Amino acid sequence: MAPQKTSTKRESPASNSPCRRPDTKDTKITINSVTFPLPSSAPEQPLLKPGDWSYCDYFWADRRDPQGGACLPGFEVLLQKQLKGKQMQKEMAEFMRERIKIEEEYAKNLSKLSQIPLAAQEEGTLGDSWAQLKKSLADEADVHMKFSAMLHSEVEKPLLTFREHFKKDMKKYDHHIADLRKQLAGRYSGVEKARRALADRQKDLEVKTQQLEIRLSNKTEEDIKKARRKSTQAGDELMRCVDLYNQAQSKWFEEMVTTSLELERLEVERVEMIRQHLRQYTTLRHETDMFNQSTVEPVVQLLQTVDPAKDRELWVKEHKTGEVRPVDMDI
Template identity: 25%
Template sequence: MITPYFLENFWGDKNNGFDVLYHNMKHGQISSKELSDFIRERATIEEAYSRSMTKLAKTASNCSQLGTFAPVWDVFKQSTEKLAACHMELVRKLQELIKEVQKYVEEQAKNHKKTKEEVASTLEAVQNIQSVSQALQKSKENYVNKTLEQERMRKEGATQRDLDKAGLKVKKATETYKSYVEKYANAKTEFEQRMTETAQKFQGIEEEHVLRMQEIIHSYCQSVEETHIQIGEVQEEFVKNMENTSVESLIQKLAESKGTGKERPGPIEFEECNVSIATEGANPEKGKPLPYQADGEIKTQIP
């Protein structure tokens, strides 16, 4: 345990330290719930962002697949889908963390209920010393007033009978005052003992609470950091793919995917008319293929 700050700083004239420490413990449960709500809101935002990125990826896939620029949309689509997956993975981690926080909140409620029962005697001691302190103050004021009244009467020459009556009142006030001084001493001893134990208990509870909250926040930070690393990797991959998508590569892909063939038209040379062949061709047989020349060879044309 660290320095006993609670033990040293929650006393005071009105003895309100117990009330402050008790409500501080209850505020710890409120803080846990608020942290759970914060993480849940972050998860909601991340999920909405992931869905938006998925929608954006579909937009990229619906872009024109024609033209030289078409392959670039595939790079955008893949990168955007990966970013959406990164954020959705963070959502999953945050949802698991929320379950952990909720479990802690339930444990807190049980522990606080148990603690309330354990410190009930301290609350009684606090209420007792506060009550005795008020009664002691009133008895002291009454004692002082009765003593001053008796002295005033003596100076003013009051009768012996009146002085005797005043003396009885002083005696009674003195006895009451002394009894409350004694009661206060007993109440003080009981209060200090109970308060010492309770202050240490409350500090122990608070130390454990803050430590647990720090562990939760560490898990939260770690999840977010891991996501940022993944996003950075996706971005690096995107940049690399874009760098590899050079002008030459885009032109090459279009040529390979949309090309119509590498064979160029063959040359056609002048052919001198062969009279004998031409004569025969004057009355060609019906359906007889006509000759033609290609690549330096005589071929037959199918009608």
């Protein structure tokens, strides 16, 4: 992947890594089998995705695990972020489940209260208002029961079922990148072994050459040629091992970029999904308030029509015992 040029600087891992293993070259350093340029000997590297704070630009170096003390690969930090996000999502779903339980219990209690026959014998316009108030409790209970059902289907359930195969996918990514990193470490070990072998061959050639020059040995020029040939072969082997190492590192680099961008996409998808369903929660809550308000409106309207004079008229008409008033008795 060809990086785009930008003035944004990338911090060199060589300057602050606790897992540093210096290379023999003075322009580069190898840290846990990964080769980085030294900041003092290389031009600044442009970011792959400048301005995005992308995963693929900031997790190349390893860092020491504060709990275990071991070096933690940058990719492992990304995986832990994903796993934490999944756990937070699960806990949000559990929170919604508790909210649903509260709504269901509240609805049941409202329905039960609406059926209690207290003050059922109140008459007239006030009695009508009181009856409507009790009915509004039953209507409100129905609203809250529907709200709890919609919370389950439109918020809780999606939070629980989103990324059902998440752990399996994360394990696949983890094993893939870990295998490439293991291959890279093996290639680096091969380079170190080949470098030591070359040093031994060069030292042997130098010793034999010196012995021949000062005639301290019966070694012939044929022995020198043989030593020189072995030294050349060792050099060729080192070049081959370095080439294999660079190929392995290039493959690891490409897969790190691809996979970290995929994790980045999944995290954006998770956040957007949660935001969408939390907004749905607020919408449902607002609608519930509106429906609750609608159950109270008839009560409000009837209370405005409560008229003590009218109630007295109705009661008198129903319960009167006679309209003729007493008069004085005649003698």
